[in-house]
Amino acid sequence: MLRPYVFRAMLDPLQARVRAFLLAQALLRPDALLMVAVSGGPDSLALLHLLCGLRDAGGPALHVAHLDHGMRGAQARAEAAAVVATCAAWGVPATIAQRDVPTLARTGGEGLQAAARRARYAFLATTALALGAHAVAVAHQADDQAETVLLHLLRGAGLAGLRGMRAVVPWAEWGAPFGHLGANCALMRPLLTTPRAELVAYCAQHGLAPADDPSNRSPHYARTRVRGLLPALAGENPQLVAALGRTAQVCADDYDFMQGQLDAVWPGLAVETPDAIMLRREGWQALHPALQRYALRRAAARLGTPALSLPQIEAARATAARPGRSLALGRTLRLEVEHAGLRFVRPDRARRTDEPQLADATVPLVAPGATPLGGWVCVVGAAPPATPDRWWVALDATALDGPLALRRRRPGDRFRPAGGVGSRKLQDFFVDRKVPRALRDAWPILVTPGAIVWVAGLRADARFLAAPATRSTIWVGFIRDEVALSE
Secondary structure, X not given: OOOOOXXXXXXXXXXXXXXXXXXXXXXXXXXXXXXXXXXXXHHHHHHHHHHHHHHHOOOOEEXXXXXXXXXXXXXXXXXXXXXHHHHHHHOOOEEEEEOOHHHHHHHHOOOHHHHHHHHHHHHHHHHHHHHOOOEEEOOOOHHHHHHHHHHHHHOOOOHHHHOOOOOEEOHHHHOHHHOOOOOOOEEEOOOOOOOHHHHHHHHHHOOOOOOOOHHHHOOOOHHXXXXXXXXXXXXXXXXXXXXXXXXXXXXXXXXXXXXXXXXXXHHHHEEEEOOEEEEEHHHHHOOOHHHXXXXXXXXXXXXXXXXXXXXXXXXXXXXXXXXXXXXXXXXOOEEEEOOOEEEEEOOOOOOOOOOOOOOOOEEEOOOOEEEEOOOEEEEEEOOOOOOOOOOEEEEEHHHOOOOOEEEOOOOOOEXXXXXXXXXXXXXXXXXXXXXXXXXXXXXXXXXXXXXXXXXXXXEEEHHXXXXXXXXXXXXXXXXXXXXXXXX
16 A cells, blocks of 8 residues: 655755756745646656655645546556555545547547647646646656657657757647636646656655556557667767757757747738738748748647648748649648738638628629628618728719629629720739639629629729719728628
8 A cells, every 4th residue: 555655854866856947937835736747657656756745845736637548448547546546645636537539539530649649738738727727747758858859850850849848838839729828837847857767766766656558668659669769879879868858958949049030020921810821922032941931830830730741841832932822731721822922721710801702603782782791791872981992983873784793703704994905804804913813713793784893892894983973873892791700
C-alpha cells in the first residue's frame, strides 16, 4: 500500500531545479493552483512526487488530471486506478476521464497518435478552465525533446519544428482552441532539461512504482523508431541529448526573432476577418522569402490550420505568383490568389466578402422595394441614396424594356459598358477590372428581359443611364444587411 508523501526539508538537485522553474514563473506560492498531467509513467510520477515536496514547503496547490485514451483496455483502467490511489495517498485531488480515441481518429481522418494528442490537450484545457488553474504542468523531459527535434529534422522542418517543445507555452497557443480565449493558463514543462535516466533513477531512489506502457516500445510509431536511433547517434556524440536540446533553444530564439520581424509588418500586411485573411500582394512580395513563409504560416494558423508542411508552403508561394489561381491546403483551408493579394479562406464556412454574391442563378427584384441577398439587400426606388457610391446606379426607367432582375453571368455574355466603344465580352471585362476569379460566377448582374443593364459596382450600359434632366429616374443599389451579418 502506498505511504503518504513525507516532506523532506533538504532538496535534492532535481527538486531544486523544479523549484527554480516554478519561482521563475511566479508559481512558488500557496495561493497558486498547478494542474499536473499524470499518466502514471516514470516521468509524470517523478514530477508529481517532486511537486508534492514543493507544495509541502509552501509551493502551489496541486490537482492531478489523468486521461484514459480508450486504447489499451484493462491495462489502461488499472493505470488510472493506480493514479487515483497515489493521489489519495499523497493528498492530491484528481480528475480522471476517458475518451474513445480510436473512434475520434476514424471520424477525424487522422492517426491514432494525432487523435490521442488532440483529445489529451482538449481534456487538459477544459479541466484547467473548470478548476481555475494558474498553469498546467506536463512531464516532457530532455530525451523527449531530443526525439522531437530529430523527428522534425528528418521531416524537413524549419525553425518552427526544430525549436522542439517549449518550456512555457501561453494559453493562446495551446488551450484557446478548446476553451475561453481570454484565459491565462500556461502549459509548462519543468523537466524539459532533465534526462530520462535521471527521472528513472529518482523513481528508484524514492521507491516509486511507475506504470509501463508497452505502446512506448511499439515500432509502429515514428517516435519509437527515432528513439532507437539515438543510441547509435550517441556514438558520435555522447552528449547528443543535451546537444539537441541546445539546438532547440537556439532555434527557438531565432524563431522568436523572426516572429518579432513579422509582428512589425503584420498590421499593414494582413486584413483579417473571422472567416478569411488577406495578405496584401505588394507588401507580401516585398518580404524576404523567410518572412513570406512565416506570414503564410501565421495566416493559416489564425484560421485553424497550424501545421502546414514545407511542401505546402512552397506550393503556396509558387501559386502566389499566378492571380486567378487557387490552392487547397489540406481539407480545411484554401488559398485564393487575387490581384489585390493572397486570400486564405475556410471552405467549411459561409464566406462573407466585401462584394455581394448571388446564391441563385436568377433573382427577380421587388420594384420599388428591397430584395435580401444573404448579407446584402438590393434596393430599387425613386429616392437617391444619402451617399451614393459604386454600389448605386441611376437608371432611365423609360429606357428599360421590362422588369429588373439580378442574375449570374452566362457563357457568351456581352454588354456595352459606358465610356467604351461597342460591346465587350463580360469575361474580358472581369479580367480587365481584376475581379477575383472566385467571385466572378456569382457576381450580381442587373438585367432586363433583353439586355445587361449594369454589372453591379463596376459599369453600366450607357443606354440605360439617367441623365441629370431625366424625369423618370430609378435608383438601384446594394447595402449591407446588418441583421443577416449579425446572425
